[in-house]
Amino acid sequence: MQTKVSCTLNGEDVSADVDSRTLLVDMIREQLSLTGTHVGCDTSQCGACVVHVNGRSVKSCSMLALQAEGAEIITIEGVDSNGDLHPMQAAFREHHGLQCGFCTPGMIMSALDLVQQNPDPDDKEIREWLEGNLCRCTGYQNIVQAVKAGAKSMRAGGKEAE
Amino acid sequence: MTKNGMGASVRRKEDYRFITGSGQYTDDINRPNQVYAYIVRSPVAHAHIRDLDISAAVATPGVVAVLTGADMAADEVGSLPCGWGINNKDGSPMFEPGHPPLAADTVHHVGDQIAVVIATSRAIAKDAAELVEVDYDELPVVAGLEAASADGAALVWPDAPGNVCFDWEIGDKAATDAAFEQATRVASIDVVNNRLIANAMEPRSAIGEYDSGKDEYTLYTTSQNPHVIRLLMGAFVLGIPEHKLRVIAPDVGGGFGSKIFHYAEEAIMTWASRKLKRPVKWTAERSESFISDAHGRDHISHAELAMDDDGMFLGLRVSTRANLGAYLSTFGPSVPTYLHATLLAGTYKTPAIYAEVKGMFTNTVPVDAYRGAGRPEASYLLERLVDRAAKVAGLDPIEIRRRNFIKPEDFPYQTPVALEYDTGDYEAAVEKALELSDYDNFESRKNASAERGKLRGIGISTYIEACGIAPSNVAGALGARAGLYEAGTVRVNPTGSVTVLTGSHSHGQGHETTFAQLVTEALGVDFDAVEIVHGDTGKVPFGMGTYGSRSAAVGGVALVNALEKIRTKAKKIAAHLLEASADDVEFKDGQLTVVGTDRSVGFGDVAMSAYVPHNYPLDELEPGLEETAFYDPKNFTFPAGCHICEVEIDPDTGVVQVVRFTAADDFGRVINPMIVEGQVHGGLTQGIGQALYENCVYDESGQLLSGSLMDYCLPKADNVPDFAVTTNVTPCTHNVLGVKGCGEAGAIGAPPAVINAVVNALAEFGIDDMPIPATPERVWQAIQAAK
Numbered sequence: 001m002q003t004k005v006s007c008t009l010n011g012e013d014v015s016a017d018v019d020s021r022t023l024l025v026d027m028i029r030e031q032l033s034l035t036g037t038h039v040g041c042d043t044s045q046c047g048a049c050v051v052h053v054n055g056r057s058v059k060s061c062s063m064l065a066l067q068a069e070g071a072e073i074i075t076i077e078g079v080d081s082n083g084d085l086h087p088m089q090a091a092f093r094e095h096h097g098l099q100c101g102f103c104t105p106g107m108i109m110s111a112l113d114l115v116q117q118n119p120d121p122d123d124k125e126i127r128e129w130l131e132g133n134l135c136r137c138t139g140y141q142n143i144v145q146a147v148k149a150g151a152k153s154m155r156a157g158g159k160e161a162e
Numbered sequence: 163m164t165k166n167g168m169g170a171s172v173r174r175k176e177d178y179r180f181i182t183g184s185g186q187y188t189d190d191i192n193r194p195n196q197v198y199a200y201i202v203r204s205p206v207a208h209a210h211i212r213d214l215d216i217s218a219a220v221a222t223p224g225v226v227a228v229l230t231g232a233d234m235a236a237d238e239v240g241s242l243p244c245g246w247g248i249n250n251k252d253g254s255p256m257f258e259p260g261h262p263p264l265a266a267d268t269v270h271h272v273g274d275q276i277a278v279v280i281a282t283s284r285a286i287a288k289d290a291a292e293l294v295e296v297d298y299d300e301l302p303v304v305a306g307l308e309a310a311s312a313d314g315a316a317l318v319w320p321d322a323p324g325n326v327c328f329d330w331e332i333g334d335k336a337a338t339d340a341a342f343e344q345a346t347r348v349a350s351i352d353v354v355n356n357r358l359i360a361n362a363m364e365p366r367s368a369i370g371e372y373d374s375g376k377d378e379y380t381l382y383t384t385s386q387n388p389h390v391i392r393l394l395m396g397a398f399v400l401g402i403p404e405h406k407l408r409v410i411a412p413d414v415g416g417g418f419g420s421k422i423f424h425y426a427e428e429a430i431m432t433w434a435s436r437k438l439k440r441p442v443k444w445t446a447e448r449s450e451s452f453i454s455d456a457h458g459r460d461h462i463s464h465a466e467l468a469m470d471d472d473g474m475f476l477g478l479r480v481s482t483r484a485n486l487g488a489y490l491s492t493f494g495p496s497v498p499t500y501l502h503a504t505l506l507a508g509t510y511k512t513p514a515i516y517a518e519v520k521g522m523f524t525n526t527v528p529v530d531a532y533r534g535a536g537r538p539e540a541s542y543l544l545e546r547l548v549d550r551a552a553k554v555a556g557l558d559p560i561e562i563r564r565r566n567f568i569k570p571e572d573f574p575y576q577t578p579v580a581l582e583y584d585t586g587d588y589e590a591a592v593e594k595a596l597e598l599s600d601y602d603n604f605e606s607r608k609n610a611s612a613e614r615g616k617l618r619g620i621g622i623s624t625y626i627e628a629c630g631i632a633p634s635n636v637a638g639a640l641g642a643r644a645g646l647y648e649a650g651t652v653r654v655n656p657t658g659s660v661t662v663l664t665g666s667h668s669h670g671q672g673h674e675t676t677f678a679q680l681v682t683e684a685l686g687v688d689f690d691a692v693e694i695v696h697g698d699t700g701k702v703p704f705g706m707g708t709y710g711s712r713s714a715a716v717g718g719v720a721l722v723n724a725l726e727k728i729r730t731k732a733k734k735i736a737a738h739l740l741e742a743s744a745d746d747v748e749f750k751d752g753q754l755t756v757v758g759t760d761r762s763v764g765f766g767d768v769a770m771s772a773y774v775p776h777n778y779p780l781d782e783l784e785p786g787l788e789e790t791a792f793y794d795p796k797n798f799t800f801p802a803g804c805h806i807c808e809v810e811i812d813p814d815t816g817v818v819q820v821v822r823f824t825a826a827d828d829f830g831r832v833i834n835p836m837i838v839e840g841q842v843h844g845g846l847t848q849g850i851g852q853a854l855y856e857n858c859v860y861d862e863s864g865q866l867l868s869g870s871l872m873d874y875c876l877p878k879a880d881n882v883p884d885f886a887v888t889t890n891v892t893p894c895t896h897n898v899l900g901v902k903g904c905g906e907a908g909a910i911g912a913p914p915a916v917i918n919a920v921v922n923a924l925a926e927f928g929i930d931d932m933p934i935p936a937t938p939e940r941v942w943q944a945i946q947a948a949k
């Protein structure tokens with residue numbers, strides 16, 4: 001049996017008919033056709049699927065689509081402003097915080113939540129926060145640099161690209 | 163140096179799409195009228211299929227088809243081929259079992275494919291797969307090397323006695339035995355190289371699509387080498403000629419070797435798409451990846467090193483058993499042989515070496531190349547053994563290495579195990595690493611750790627590896643069933659922008675950037691006016707793909723050779739336009755100038771006149787400006803380096819933390835230092851993963867105990883330190899770029915450095931061995947046993 005879910009996705013009102021077991025990530029990818037949010041595992045370990053639900057980072061593979069009724073959802077596609085990269089996105093590019101790019105949307109969404117809660121995180125805080133985001137390519141060092149730089153840039157109101 | 167040219171840390175072209183979520187990975191692609199496949203896999207490790215009942219699944223609403231091995235046999239679908247044959251000591255060929263994409267009547271490992279359920283949604287396909295009833299007659303299982311080699315062991319293949327696929331050797335046995343007779347000191351070691359799973363973050367995926375109007379197939383797949391898949395699947399499995407089969411590997415989320423091979427699912431989706439006349443899509447769930455992606459490593463070795471009184475190496479004897487899994491994966495047999503035993507000379511001038519390798523079948527997932535592929539196994543064994551040898555000889559681990567290094571004046575150096583190293587300076591890398599790691603002050607850091615109740619240890623490795631496997635004729639003589647060249651096409655468009663079609667494939671390496679740098683360097687065109695196309699057999703003329711750190715050393719050189727052809731033709735065109743001789747035309751920074759004059763024409767104008775040949779030497783030159791080069795290297799390249807690791811161990815918990823890690827690597831010339839450093843970081847992290855965290859474990863019945871990311875521990879952000887990375891450049895002598903390759907070095911050099919550091923930290927307990935991975939439990943147990 002299908003149920004209709006209505007929510008906002010990157011600021012737009014959307015709705016989809018989903019099964020009671022449909023995961024939020026599947027609704028986003030399959031029904032709402034935004035494929036920037038990725039699926040890297042089936043045990044909630046990898047964090048490739050992180051989106052923001054009502055302002056907080058959530059692994060969208062570990063939440064049912066039905067639970068998103070009325071929620072505000074932001075995905076990687078909703079982070080930039082009118083085509084201008086968000087400072088955190090720019091920092092990932094500037095600091096080579098990505099290689100294959102598969103983990104990147106989840107990393108960025110997770111990092112944004114960290115900075116929201118801790119505007120000036122140090123290396124250790126960043127590494128601990130990113131425990132739930134696996135990257136197999138970068139060895140994390142450049143991701144940590146990117147998050148630090150992105151946070152700095154955000155503190156400066158997005159004026160510094162690095 | 164051209165801005166954005168060779169040697170510049172240019173920011174990556176490809177990043178924009180990835181940071182904005184607009185990358186196109188295979189699972190992001192949906193085709194009109196697409197249906198979804200779910201694969202029924204064996205839950206047991208070895209069994210005859212007595213009965214297979216698909217009726218309930220077929221009857222499920224939404225199910226479009228359920229296909230089995232019998233359907234494949236009826237369509238005469240072939241066996242998944244092995245791309246490298248190994249000969250036994252007596253010259254006879256290895257045993258090659260068949261590998262049907264869907265099992266015919268017997269399953270040989272947990273995860274073996276039995277049937278495919280295809281439905282209008284993923285969920286329906288998965289539900290219906292539960293309804294497929296399989297009746298198994300279970301057979302005895304051998305789930306690991308020890309079980310497979312035991313007396314009277316059950317057989318994975320009745321025609322492979324002793325579960326031996328091949329029994330192979332390399333080197334001079336008599337000379338090595340003689341070296342041991344002369345020796346006054348001998349060091350020996352037994353090592354297990356732990357089985358690993360690549361776990362690229364993007365799970366494998368495939369979409370088969372059939373166009374009945376044109377009788378053409380398209381396969382979208384997570385591959386590192388789409389042309390190789392087209393050849394293997396088209397020619398050997400499905401009987402589709404190249405011109406009717408297009409293979410597209412779009413954005414691919416990491417590979418590390420695991421996406422080189424031709425997998426059953428690619429053939430199943432392509433075949434099914436024709437039967438159903440609908441696109442068929444399959445994407446692995448992560449736990450499915452664990453039981454269907456090829457695994458890596460899994461060796462058991464015994465090695466002995468003969469020395470004289472001064473600790474000079476006289477001879478090395480190695481005996482290895484390598485687990486190949488139940489079937490031969492595409493390049494499985496080459497990994498423990500030509501990619502492992504040929505590297506056993508390491509960076510040392512050991513005059514006599516003999517190695518024998520038994521490739522063995524077990525009821526486990528096939529084993530094949532994983533980042534480093536054979537070379538990590540060789541360097542782990544050798545660098546652990548050399549540390550042992552230092553103890554036996556009473557020498558410092560660095561001193562014994564120095565004494566035995568191949569010296570700069572020895573190059574080219576012919577090893578006793580087939581390879582000829584072209585160049586290197588191992589001592590210089592050690593010097594750089596010692597300085598960067600602040601080696602001299604280790605004792606004070608150790609004391610500081612001790613004050614905090616921690617044990618600190620330091621370890622070194624001076625590894626070597628071989629990249630860009632070549633030349634094709636030599637590889638062919640050694641059993642390769644493919645060529646090992648690369649192709650590149652440079653298409654200069656009429657307005658002077660450049661499209662490059664490369665057979666290399668990027669799944670994170672950043673070719674769209676580095677290859678564009680090579681174009682900018684050669685033609686002086688703007689970096690943004692260059693587009694690199696890869697991963698599509700419908701666009702790229704030919705290619706062998708990316709593995710074995712070959713992209714720059716083989717694909718990059720092919721590109722540079724094609725660029726040189728463009729330069730030559732451009733000069734001729736310019737000579738005509740400038741009414742001069744081509745010999746007098748200089749091509750620099752995008753301008754073609756008659757030497758010693760101010761007569762000059764821009765490259766863009768040359769391009770335009772090639773396509774609008776009104777004022778053009780049509781008698782001598784064809785119009786157009788497009789060139790292709792195939793490049794078959796003369797030799798491997800030999801990156802090498804020195805890695806120094808420092809660990810801190812908590813004696814109460816056994817937890818090992820890597821606190822400092824220094825790498826001084828020789829990759830030859832570097833195109834983009836930022837990207838090279840990134841590759842090193844990633845490789846080191848996988849190497850630390852192997853040393854401390856990752857372990858693929860089967861139980862006796864062949865069940866995979868480490869079958870999910872909950873049980874198989876990938877390194878996380880707080881498991882690794884900031885790395886101190888530098889390079890020590892000796893340019894490769896046999897390619898025009900002077901490049902060697904950097905993708906695998908970290909995974910090759912790090913594991914022995916980490917374990918040597920762990921053993922060093924535990925020396926005070928008299929511990930001189932530590933199985934890999936050095937998990938907290940193992941370390942804690944070792945400390946308790948020693949107390």
Ligand code: FES
Nearest residue numbers: 041044046047061
């Ligand atoms: S997909 Fe891996 S945590 Fe969500």
Ligand code: FES
Nearest residue numbers: 099100103135137
């Ligand atoms: S960039 Fe490939 S997984 Fe992180």
